[in-house]
Amino acid sequence: MQSEKESKGFSISRRNFLKGTAAVGTTVGLLGVSTYGLKWLQPAQAQTEAKEEPIRSVCSPNCWQTCNHLVTVRDGKVVKSAPAPMPERTYDRICLRGLTHLQRVHHPERIKYPMKRAGERGEGKWEKISWEEAFNTIAEKFSQLRKQYGKQSIAIVGQSGNYGVLNGGYAGQYRFSGVLEAVHATGSVDTSLSTGFAAPMGTGIFDAYSNEPLDWVNARTIILWGSACAETQINEWHFIQEAKEKGARLVVIDPIYTATAQKADIWVNLRPASDTALALGLMREIMAQGMVDKDFLLHHTCAPFLVRSDDKQFARAEKKPLVWDTNSQSAKPHDSSGIVPELEGTHPINGVACTTAYSLLWDKVKDYTPQKVAELTEVPASMVVEVAHLLAANKPGGIKFGFGADRYHHANLLGQAMITLLGLTGNMGKSGNILGMAFYGFDPMIYNAGWLFPAGTFPAVLPLMRLQDTVIKQDPHPVKALYIMCSNLLVQTADRNKWLKEVWPKLEFVVAVDQFLNNTMDYADIILPAAHYYETEEPVLAGDVPYVLYRRQALEPLLEAKPDWEIYQGITTKMGLGQYFPEKLQASKEWFDMPILKQQGITFDKIRQEQAVRFLPNPYIPWKDGKFKTESGKLEFYLEKMAATAEELPVFKWPLEAGPDSKLAGKYPFVLLTRHEKFRIHSQYENQPWLRELNPEPVADLNPKDARAKGIADGEMVEVYNDRGHVVLKCRYNESIRPGVVHIQQGWWRYVAGHHQELTHAQFKEGIFNYSFFDVRVDFRKYAGGELH
Amino acid sequence: MTKKYGMVIDLKRCIGCHTCEIACKLENDVPMGMYWNRILTEGGKYMDAPKGEYPNVQRGYLPLACQHCENAPCVKVCPVAATYKSEDGRVLINYERCIGCRYCMAACPYNVRVFNWQEPVRIPDFDYGSADTPKRKRGIVEKCSFCEQRVNKGMQPFCVEVCPARARHFGDLNDPSSEVAQLVRTRKGEQLLEDRGTKPQVYYVR
């Protein structure tokens, strides 16, 4: 259309305006002019000027944004969600998903009442039962199983669906499993990278180790590593943007051209699974060019610690790691006064050669020249150098990780490499630093052991990914029942066929609690309708905001839904254990009975009144004193405990499947990435009408070159498959996708056939127990219906 | 001086998240299948698809709603003066007067007006948003009103309040000290389809 001139500079013409977004108009029938009457000409009704007092709630799926919402309820209906004012207004927040909560609360497909299975598992036939019958059935079955097979024959399964203390997956759920002394199967997601990252600091994996987001605006260099922050931690984005506007340089490391990568000054589009090679290359360049922060290394890290060549442990005197003092030319405890530790070198101590951790690190990284890294990662050597120099010289800065790079075997080594990089460059403990992720909910609050385990009995905690084999083998003890809550288990864990074909047949009893009939619920024996966030009152664990949070109830649970806490009350009362689940206000009050709040005079009444109360200093910048939580008080990037597996220092290894060296590379040439996008938080919000208008159906995003090579046209149906299973969906040509990659948004509940989680595997690294969702090879072909793989 | 309300959208900040789009539906009781505010992808054929060839790709986002033109073609063609320019510079619709002729839709070069072809379908099926959002029925045209029910009370439009990237700004373009006037001045605000002479009061900076 030549007549359509482009507006100056904009590449969108009038024709584009006419196209609109996505599937606009699909629900609107083109009813002709002739059908409309004059009714619409009548004057509109007088408008109500009712005084409406919004109730303050918290939205708390696992985007870890924990946005505080003002919820307007009119005539018993949620009519609006809006951002609530936070103590620091820069934390006022909401997102496209959070704005749709009225559709979740009043969704026509919400589970209305408790039901029991009336057909085969998966058949979708249900029969309404009363709560009384549900509680009786569950209590009786649990009691029978406990008697017959032991208390650990029941597994309470939880994931991250809710940060609520009473009703969520992190506190109340532990209380339930602890009182029952059941198996508590949880975790196994996002835990590998964070394990490697946190260990050198001596903290828990999700402790409060990073500066808070409002301080990030002072950064000069920001590396987002495997993080689609602008979609997934959407309310952290503006801090990064503000830093950029103050002159910071943004590096985004991601094989996919995400909306976040789009905003980068440097987009490092590396080959999937090569991240650790890149990290080693960055370290090498910084060390080779002498760009390390020597003062920080010598005084606040294990860099000068002498490591014994025989057992790879620190040489010690009186339990203290030794360093080589250049003044006295002798080994001295690292914290001796008046010493000048040596950074590099080897010295014999009692006949054993001992080398500084720094020198050992150099040995590990010295081969990772920019050229070699370019070969491994397919990132230009000059870019490796440029990023290294930014991190080391354009300070302060930091690395914010997402969990894209966590989804491979050995991701712990990448986490360890990242924290080592930050140690080498002395970026920690300063304003403008970002240390992995900001998270303030667990530290110090999760260590509220008296609250979690009031009976003095404990659950048998099991990494979620070990549940499959435990059930299949019925070893080390029988597991006969699952109680699934805050989790769409069969959509958010790997190897779905194994669950359904090998695990499920061994289960006598499956209870699942949710708001919707997702396809985990399809396979339950009893389903229970859970209350929505807005329908409950409770403390909420904070994500990346430095507050204690409290959610008020905006409306009574609709239909017959119940908060999880009340469900625990119902079940445990029938089992004679009801005393451990007191009334919700009492339980909430007891939760806040913790020293860090008492010291600051933060009472339950204040929290319940204000609902968001800062409990960390403003701004929160940890590690200012350069003291870490390790035994030596220094950043121990050399992990003595890992010496047995030769992983005491970060090393690069290709993972199980995704690397080019994989045995499967010939048969399955493509790496499957199932990343988080903006339309869901994991599998939550999947059936939200407004979000489905924009993002109507699952697609396989393919680089057009790859699709064309197989003769597959844009929009055709494809079958993505490997030895474990398959999924059938439409293909979409997409130049954001790296050739060699198949991308499917994670979180979709259902497909034409199969499921993306049929393709993933549950192999884990010993001691790490983390799902490697991206460490997966597949191929794809045109799908013509009929016989499926 | 009289007010001239306008908006500035910072495309450097916009991440194409659709939060403003959903917020608009919520606040203004917009039914299924209709948008007053849409996020267009400047790039490939699909939402979020870039142009170019990997890795030499490019993508931008363009939030698009009523431009509240100073020289509004829709106002000129409305036979019953249902669409009008308010004194403070907003293009508004008196929904009670609208006869559904859709001349305004044909006249608007930005395709931001939507028509209620059928009884509005809402999920959930009740009126949501602010209590005083004007109601619209089948057979009439509607569009972005700069959240008239909020702005009339001195509040910011809802899309401006919620934008996670803080990319949207609203205020009086006639007040040189206002944020919007300053942004237009210092960051060289651009108007869409400037050659049409519509003089939009929505500016884009990048």
Ligand code: SF4
């Ligand atoms: S989904 Fe996450 S980012 Fe969105 S409103 Fe809820 S808590 Fe906030």
Ligand code: SF4
């Ligand atoms: S809410 Fe803001 S960032 Fe998101 S699409 Fe709208 S203008 Fe862009």
Ligand code: SF4
């Ligand atoms: S100003 Fe109000 S009506 Fe206009 S796009 Fe924004 S939210 Fe919608």
